[in-house]
Each structure stands twice: as structure tokens, then as C-alpha cells.
Amino acid sequence: MLKLVKTAVLFLCAFATAMAATADRAYAWGKKRSTSASEFISNKRVTDSLVQDLTCNKLSIEGIYYRIKADAFHESRNMPITNWPFRSGVATIAGCWALSSTQRMISYMARYNEPTSLRMDQISPGLLNQIRGGTLELVNDNHNNDNYALRSSSERIITRSLKANSVFPVPTNSLAEDKWHTNSLWMRLLEGYVENVDGKNVHRHFRAEIEENQARHFFRAANIGMGAGSGDRSASKNQETVATMRRNADTKRLTLVNLRAGRTAQHIVMVKSYKATNDMITFTVYDSNQPSKDQLLYYSVKNSAFYAPDIVSRFVLENTSRSLGVYVVDEDEREMLEDAMMAHYRIKCR
Numbered sequence: 001m002l003k004l005v006k007t008a009v010l011f012l013c014a015f016a017t018a019m020a021a022t023a024d025r026a027y028a029w030g031k032k033r034s035t036s037a038s039e040f041i042s043n044k045r046v047t048d049s050l051v052q053d054l055t056c057n058k059l060s061i062e063g064i065y066y067r068i069k070a071d072a073f074h075e076s077r078n079m080p081i082t083n084w085p086f087r088s089g090v091a092t093i094a095g096c097w098a099l100s101s102t103q104r105m106i107s108y109m110a111r112y113n114e115p116t117s118l119r120m121d122q123i124s125p126g127l128l129n130q131i132r133g134g135t136l137e138l139v140n141d142n143h144n145n146d147n148y149a150l151r152s153s154s155e156r157i158i159t160r161s162l163k164a165n166s167v168f169p170v171p172t173n174s175l176a177e178d179k180w181h182t183n184s185l186w187m188r189l190l191e192g193y194v195e196n197v198d199g200k201n202v203h204r205h206f207r208a209e210i211e212e213n214q215a216r217h218f219f220r221a222a223n224i225g226m227g228a229g230s231g232d233r234s235a236s237k238n239q240e241t242v243a244t245m246r247r248n249a250d251t252k253r254l255t256l257v258n259l260r261a262g263r264t265a266q267h268i269v270m271v272k273s274y275k276a277t278n279d280m281i282t283f284t285v286y287d288s289n290q291p292s293k294d295q296l297l298y299y300s301v302k303n304s305a306f307y308a309p310d311i312v313s314r315f316v317l318e319n320t321s322r323s324l325g326v327y328v329v330d331e332d333e334r335e336m337l338e339d340a341m342m343a344h345y346r347i348k349c350r
Contacts, residue, residue, distance in 0.1 A: 035061035035338065041349035048348075049112035049173075056349030061338045064345060068252040073107050073272045075286075075294040080176035080186065083288040084207070088215045097256075097268040098213035099288035101330060102131050104254045104270055105165060106175070108337045114169040123168050124188040125195070125204070130166070132209040133216060134159035138198035157197055159212065165340035217330075231262055232323040235304035242281060242299050242306075244328050249274050249283070253334065257285075259297070259308060260325035261316050268329070269297065269311065289314040297326075 038058040046054040051067040079102065085094045109130070116123075129135050140155045170185055172178050179186040192205025233241075241257075248255040248271070255271040270286040272294065281299040289311070297308045305323040313320040 035065075038063065039346070041346060044349050046345060046348045048114065049110070050108070051345075054345060056345070059342070059345055059349060061342060062251075064338075064341050065252045072252075073254065075292070076176070077107070077110075077112070077174045078176075078286055078291045078294070079103055079106065080179050080291065081206070082291055086211050086214075088211065088218070093214060093218055095210045095214045096288045097217040097329075098131075098210045099291075100256050100268045100270040100286065101133075101213065101217065101333065102210065103286050103288075104256065104333075105130055105337060107254055108341060109165055109167050110170050110175075111167055112170045112173050115171060116169040118169070120183055120185040120188040121193065123185060125193060126166065127168055127185075127189065128192065128204050128206070128209050129162060131189075131206065132159065132162075132204075132212050134162045136160075136195060136197045136202060136204075138200060155200070157200060157202065159216075162336070164343075165336045167340060167344040231260060231325055232305060233260075233325040238299070238304045238306060238326065241326050241328055245271055245283060246274060246276075246281070255328060256330045257297075258325075258327040258329050259306070259311065260327070261312050261322060265316050267311065267315055269295070271297070285311070287311050287314075 038060040041056040041059050044056040046056065050069065050072050051064060052069050054064060054067040079099065081099075083094050083096050083099060085092055136157055137160050138155060139158055172184075175184075175186045178184045181187060189206040192203060192208070195202050195204050232238075245255055245257065247253075256268055257271055258266055258268050260266045267287075267289070269288075272284045272286065274281055274283045276282075279301055281301065283297040283299070284294050285297050287295040295308070295311050297306060297311065299306050303323070306326045307321060307323055309320045312322070312324070316322075
């Protein structure tokens with residue numbers, strides 16, 4: 001039983017009990033902007049692993065979403081790695097938020113089956129920046145001090161926020177297809193490389209960048225509203241949330257949601273699509289605890305409540321069929337992804 005308890009704790013993407021509780025600050029909405037404004041680039045049409053017959057004479061963000069292929073986000077293209085626990089400060093957390101955020105980025109930025117003259121070790125450093133959400137920089141809080149030892153001891157490496165996402169080629173049909181090949185992109189990400197940051201060597205690799213990304217997502221004041229309750233939310237809040245999830249899925253907008261089974265039992269997944277009946281709405285989601293097969297998140301129309309027993313069973317030991325509190329998070333990250341898609345297709349359309 002003790003082993004089961006430890007396993008459940010390890011796979012929590014939990015919000016530490018010490019986090020204070022506030023109201024609905026958990027939502028991270030991006031600023032409103034027009035996504036329908038179009039540009040004339042040419043009369044070409046573009047097809048790749050993401051879009052089918054994208055028209056270049058009225059290129060727009062909405063147009064890109066509309067042309068995304070039905071199988072573009074297939075589970076076979078989920079990252080071939082399972083969530084893991086790690087220490088961050090005084091807390092033991094896991095990487096579900098960062099993995100879901102990264103899965104969304106890769107879903108939009110990767111172009112599969114695309115030949116490239118670049119070696120995979122030339123692509124991986126920039127992709128690791130995107131996974132981290134920033135670049136490394138050495139700063140010195142005592143740079144004007146004449147004491148060399150004091151200056152040296154006050155040097156630290158920080159993360160500067162990423163200025164832009166960018167599309168990258170993947171020669172195969174998924175990151176998993178040749179994941180064990182020495183020179184595959186996935187292996188280059190796992191093994192990483194050593195970056196020299198103003199004289200200091202830093203080993204950068206997938207797990208380290210995910211852990212940094214997770215800490216950045218996890219430890220921020222805007223999250224603490226999600227730690228306020230013990231589980232589910234009100235019917236009206238759930239109705240608002242499911243409406244947003246459906247609206248996003250209808251337009252191929254991948255959505256990150258936090259599933260709150262309890263105050264310290266919370267987990268981030270990525271919503272891909274849904275099917276609806278009169279009684280139930282069933283969402284297909286990427287779950288970093290079970291990445292090889294997409295999982296299901298249910299919304300009961302009658303009860304105005306969310307359930308996900310097969311997902312919850314991976315981080316909660318009892319009452320896995322309980323109703324959940326569900327929060328849409330990180331909508332503000334969408335804008336950079338959209339800008340990157342527009343920039344990519346402007347070039348492809350010429």
C-alpha cells in the first residue's frame with residue numbers, strides 16, 4: 001500500500017498545499033485580437049503535415065486553423081515520453097503542465113515527413129529553447145564591483161523569455177518513429193548538447209528543459225485560485241468551461257486544461273477534439289501519464305460536471321470516478337504559436 005501511495009504522489013502534477021487560495025485567477029487568457037484579417041501573398045495553395053490546400057490569396061490565422069488536417073494531431077504524434085517526478089525547490093512535482101504545453105507547441109510547429117538539409121543536432125538547440133520557453137543569459141548582480149571574487153560569486157544564469165516560436169522539420173512521420181536512432185531528432189533532444197553561456201557550460205537536454213518549463217508554469221501567483229477548492233466547481237463555471245473547450249476544438253485550437261480532483265491532486269492535459277450526444281460530451285485528450293494512447297474526459301450535460309476516471313486513476317488512489325474541477329489555462333500562449341504559423345506560411349506562399 002505504501003508503494004501505491006508513493007506512486008500516486010509521484011505522478012501528481014499537484015499544486016503544493018502551501019499555495020494560498022484566491023478566486024478565479026487561474027485563468028490565463030490572452031489579449032483579444034483579430035485572427036480573421038487576411039493577406040494576399042500569391043495564388044498558391046500549400047499542403048504539408050499540418051494543413052491541406054491552404055489558400056495563399058487570403059492567408060489568415062483563421063484560414064490556417066480551418067485547413068488543419070483531421071489527423072494532424074493523431075496520438076501517434078504524441079511525444080514518446082511519460083511524465084516523471086522531480087524536485088523543484090522544496091516540492092516534488094511532475095512535468096504534466098510543461099509536457100502538455102510542449103505537446104501543443106510541437107503539434108503546431110512540427111512539419112513531419114519534410115526533407116531537410118539540416119542535421120538534427122542543428123535543429124535541436126532552437127527546439128530546446130522553445131521547450132524551455134526562453135534562452136539562457138548570464139547576469140551579474142555585482143558587475144560594477146572591483147572585487148573579482150565577489151563579482152564571480154554573484155554570477156547566475158537566468159532564462160530570458162522566448163521572443164518567438166518557429167516551425168521545424170521532422171524527416172519522419174512522428175518523433176517516435178525512429179526515436180532510438182542515434183541521429184534522430186528525438187535522440188538529439190534527449191541527449192542534448194553543451195551550451196557555453198558567457199564562459200559557463202550548461203548541459204541542455206529535453207528533461208532539463210521540461211523541468212524548467214514546469215517550474216515556470218507551476219510556481220506563479222495566477223495559479224493559486226485553482227488550489228482553493230477540494231475538487232469540482234459550480235455548474236455555471238463548468239458550463240462556461242465546456243463552452244470554451246468546444247469552441248476551441250471546433251476550430252482546431254488545442255486547449256490546455258487543469259483537472260482538479262482535490263486540492264493537491266491536479267493534472268494538466270491537452271484537449272484535441274470531442275464528440276457530443278444529448279447526454280454526454282466526450283473530449284479526446286493528450287495525457288502525459290499515458291502518452292501512447294489519447295484518453296477521454298467526459299462532461300455530463302445533465303449534471304453539468306466533468307469526469308475522467310481513466311486519467312484520474314493515474315494520480316489518485318480512491319474515488320477515481322469523482323467529478324472534477326476543470327480550468328482552461330494558458331490561452332495567452334496561443335498568440336506566439338499563431339504568429340509563428342503565419343510567418344511560416346507567408347514564406348511558403350511566396
